[in-house]
Amino acid sequence: MKQFRSNVIRAGLGALYFTGAHHLLRPIFSGVGAIFMLHHVCPPRDAEFQPNRHLEVAPEFLRAMLAHLRSRGIDIITIDELHQRMVERNFSRRFACFTLDDGYRDNRDFALPVMREFDAPLTVYVTSDFAEGTGRLWWIALEMAIARADMIDAKIGGAATRLDASTPAAKQAAFDRLHDRLRVLPGEHDVRREIAALCARYGVDETTISRDLCMSWDELKAFADDPLVSIGAHSVTHCNLAKQSEEIASQEMAASRARIEAALQRPVLHLAYPYGDRHAAGPREFALARAIGFKTAVTTRPGMLFPGSAGYLTALPRISLNGNYQDTRILSVLTSGAATAMWNRFRRVDAA
């Protein structure tokens, strides 16, 4: 299903590009600005099995995006400036904001140098347990376990199931099946238990993953001193907030902010919801983020910003720079807003 949807999106983007339809749609759907969403920025790897590749874009692709925006005279601004322009309804110039989730070390090593070439600011949303070195990046642990095994024994729907993992294609299918199953488990503890069992069975040490991939507090402190860098919050444990009690969801948001503020000695006023789709962040989370005092909060719902978005500053949509679509021909399609307008069935503000 995921592959099917992915192919449909790819075909849709291609069709928009080749028909030039996005140029016709631009005046109607381009909106006033966009928030781009990235995770890893790093050189491409050779491995055939890369199930998390959609989370990685190459520095060259980021560079092409920035050059494209600059060539079109679009301002690249901080998330604070975005907040100000939205509140003041200052839409005299189109703008873009670059945001990166989770707090990966490659943001410092590969994204920041490219952003610096364009004097362009970026916001990194930090998961406080990842910076602490105690976080669990279960999607990476799952990839590592499947990469090592030729056959995966796992429980699916309570039944012991054996999945082929002998070829890159079989590994991808096994990953998709287990990933989808883990995403719908009722609690964070269920995900942790299943991943811990898989890691134990296939000899993966998941406790080192956050330290291997994410910036520590010391590293973040130096990183945050760069004038181009803003730091936002991305929860304590990277849980699905919508599946938590109101008390826990609120605590995840507030405690991550307090932890980051204490470590970096600066105010943290912006939030990104973990996972961030409509199953992970809805009206309850939008209200909680507002009550806790965040000036903005971003989702992973696709969309451009419109003047009406100013009324929903804790439910802002983003445009994903997805590692599976690193074709520079789609840059103008993405910035036209036509692709996300199709996705949203031409509804402009989606905060329900």
Ligand SMILES: [Zn+2]
């Ligand atoms: Zn995240």
